[in-house]
Amino acid sequence: MKDAVLLLNARDLTVGFGAEPVLDKVSFTIEAGERIALLGRNGAGKSTLLKVLCGELQPEDGQLILRDGAHVARLGQTMPDGQGERIHDVVAAGLGEAGTLLQQYGHATEAVAESPSDANLQEMQRVQQALESSEGWQLHQRVETTLSRLNLDGAALYESLSGGMRRRVLLAQALVQQPELLLLDEPTNHLDIAGITQLEDIILDYPGALLLITHDRAFLRRVASRILLLDRGRLTSYPGDYERFLRTRAQELEAEDRQHAEFDRKLAQEERWIRQGIKARRTRNEGRVRALEAMRRERAQRRTVQGKADFALQDGGRSGKLVLEASNISKAFGGRAVVQGFSTTILRGDKIGLIGPNGSGKSTLLNMLLGRLQPDEGTVRLGTQLDVAYFDQLRETLNDSHSVAENVSGGAETVTINGEQRHIYSYLQDFLFTPAQARGPISALSGGERNRLVLARLFTRPANLLVLDEPTNDLDLETLELLEALLVDFPGTVLLVSHDREFLDNVVTSSLVFKGDGRIIETVGGYRDYESQHGVTAGKSKPADDRAMHNLVADKPDSPSKPEAQPRRRAKLNYREQRELQHLPGKIETLEQEQATLAEQLADPAFFRNAADVVAETTARLSEIEAELEQALERWTELEDRA
Template sequence: MPLITLNDVDYGVGGPLLLQSVAMTIERGERVALIGRNGAGKSTLMRLIAGELKPDDGEIRFEQGVRIARLEQEVPAGAGGSVFDVVAEGLGEAGAALAEYHHLLQAGDYDALADVQARVEALDGWRIEQRVTEVLERLQLDGDAVFSSLSGGMKRRVLLARAVVSAPDILLLDEPTNHLDIAAIDWLEGFLKQWAGAIVFVTHDRRFLRALATRIVEIDRGQLTSWPGDWANYVRRREERLNAEAQEQARFDKMLAQEEAWIRQGIKARRTRDEGRVRRLEAMRLERAARRDLTGNVRMAAAQANASGKKVVELKDVSFGFGERRLIDNFSTTIFRGDRIGLIGANGTGKTTLLKLLLGELAPQRGEVRSGTQLQIAYFDQYRATLREDWNALENVAEGQDFVEINGARKHVIGYLQDFLFTPERARAPITRLSGGERNRLLLAKLFAQPSNLLVMDEPTNDLDVETLELLEELLADYPGTLLLVSHDRDFLDNVVTSTLVMEGDGHVGEYIGGYQDWLRQRPAPGVAGTTAAAAPSPAPVAPAIPAPVAEPTAPRRKLSYKDQRELDQLPALIESLETRVAEMTAEMNDAAFYQRDAAAITAHGAALQKAQEALNAAYLRWTELDA
């Protein structure tokens, strides 16, 4: 018997139904991937399955006693306390009593302990405590760690533990790879493959989908279609279906045009017209009006500047670190015009730092960085700080102009934004109303309207659907300038870059020809000096090694005043705090619920994020000045 059955389910939020006459079952042990365009209704379907939403029509039947848990797309804003507390929340009342017992025990409040202990025993809490401990050990989590102090990837792992601790029959995962680096994504794949229950997940990571899915369910214009879990077969059969649909629609439209021409004939023809034919025409008009056309694809073209010099940037014996953290040690490389380079590494290993060194935004503590000539840089910022919250989409791209010029072709800004799937109404709407996917498309539109010969992209794939990802891949593959790309999307790296720089730990940066798969073949064997598991796939999480201190330069150093030395000692903690704040505020903006706030609150949040990013940049620069 299926764990859950959906029969003729309808759900809408105004306008055409988001889900229409949906029929679906989920069986034990299945791993179902939900795919579809941004806004197609994937998250809505998961919330219906979880019981958080009720259908407008139709029926959802659950097997008796079925347990369902959901991992949300973003880290909840209110989550706090210790890791043990957050995980125990997944067990309801018993988990809350158990967490309270642990707090009282640590505080030594033995007077209140007896009452809580009695509640724990009544709720079978000691068996539950063992389950929490087993999950923490399995996911290699420290129960005493403070949740708010963890990285984004570790927070996602804790929330996964909270979802699985109740041993649900159905596990719902909405973008589970968000904020995870490549090693964590590989670990998650292995963990979920061993999961005994059913899994329903949404992801735009094609390699993750291929590795995990036993079935693919597509949501397209409110309708569900089910396919075997073979991505290549799905792509081929979907293309065949769309071609057949297009041919059938063309045949229908031709017949409708003929009937419309007939009904408009002169008085003589109308005297003898067939009333049955008239009724058929009316039915055809209704059928055409009810048709939901396929969502169009983004049309991208990047404005190109004059060619840069042959040598784009050169690094000679460059080193950089924070306190005792050595991020880059004695690294030399030369990037030439036309190179497409991917940056790979675990979170916190220094990818953004290396990017800032390459762009001249950070000065090396040792060594030399030489920039090439005639560089025009366009920068895609994963934090979207270049978008002004007090402007709408049109103003963010136009910046006071009515037209943009793309490679000699002059185009009105409204028409240009329509290429990125913004209707005129949506282009004029406040940016505070845009979803995360729309903001990413807007940032791409703004980026590609700017002439460039050096394109820098930091995590550009977030919130983009598969169709847009594939079009972006094509554009970047044909881009005549130089590309620097930071991404955790392994397929995207393989399809775009020609070489990779890998943060391998202890300050070592490895250079490899090709993309992610090529690096896997070329990398040194585990245990070879200068490499670490931090960036490599691993069946279990590996704690990052503590980098060795940055070596002191041989040149004499000016002795700092007491005040400056104290400031220098405090800067690493400040930088870490600001990085955490920027990441948390960005994650909050990526949550769809964020845009339900009033415009003033959204604008204030965007201004605060920009201020935090500016403070982080200033802290970086101050560190460089004092450490020099």
């Protein structure tokens, strides 16, 4: 076993933006090849720490030691506009001066293609010579390989891309540098599920060290091998995966609560003693007085755990049983079908997830279902007594010129929540905003705090139909879990667009999955259920060009003299297996039909008026079908691979 190679050593880093430091004598190390997740509350200082590590921000105190020759690259949360720049140029910019030469070469070749004048030819020759003298052609190949690996068209304009595609371009810009330490700040934001699982594969194959900030629990569970927790200015390291961290952290908080309770009990006892009458004061021990003063100072310096968010949804009253009904609706833009012949019925209390790639039409479908956009064909019928609250994924509802409080109350000192008047500062404290933050501009908020502010604004409105378009971006884990619990208990109806697989699994009762070309299928349960029902293995298989990615980031070109390892031949299907493969699709279809019938029965409240044994038998049969379906799908996939 090789000895660990120390890549970075941070000693007593201190950064303070207020009365209490954001980073308070933070010390830790990073070894080569580690995959570390940095966790903590929104606003705890995680992004600040990443800026310190890559040199964008200088600490007020402390020392940062990086191994000689090691390079650090960071993918931040913010995305530049990149007006007029091609994707190739944005990625090449990660290479510094060499990247500038590559950009110039691209523009020079375009100029020669348009006009092969002497001036254009001379400029192209000049750039070629400069590239040859600086190993630029090798870097050019690195850029092209990175673009190919991330399925990016280098000639396309960066400004024309969606948020998810821009994140992918900026990831390519970081990867092309081949850093020994790669810092990723919320890398899954704006990525669809396919993009997230591809990123997981890239990270698992990355030979350098990674330090990443994420609140995507499925992503976190798959990639992290160590956890760093930033809490109240202090950093604690937890070896092992996320599940181990959760167990250890819960035990620590329980122990801390007990220690604080015992300390406070003793302090109160000493305070009572010091306030006793004349006789006691004459005989009091001066050493005991000094000890009490020390205890007072210690208590004053204690940084307690930040309170948990404690918000609630306003009850908008009961809607009609039918929330909406879509009949054979279609919508196309520029001749491309976004929704094609889709029908559904949504009833009160349904919690439905919309799952699909970026740009597949999820927001278009939402707008048609809500009557904001007319379908080209088909009809949508809305139910009665609907109060709709819409969470905007682009957070356009926030006014940057207003304070935090003004964005929620419109300038009023109070808000009405479930019929009761609440002072705006008190209400915002439920969302973890201090009075000072409430008075301040929203420009000072982190991404997660802005998202929390949108929720605070949204929940001032009574609603029985919640429409949430990617509400989980930037939210910290505790707020995510609280929002999950609220949505599960919400008596109204929820339409949820999200790429957070675990959030979907924990909240929704059924899913609308966008399959491309306007096709939408409806499945029971969340994303994991969709995977098992339809044989999806997103994120669990390796792309064919993973070896090329490893060579890209490790800078180890393929050796033509070394033969490829030949895959082991799988045995062909025998006659019995061929017959089994022929019958499996019919069996799966029959099971799915029975599953849908039983699920429909159990979704009807009237069904539970039947005898208890009938209900129990139906429920048990539905569980059996789910197990049989999973087994049949796995067997069908296995035989199909060998056929």
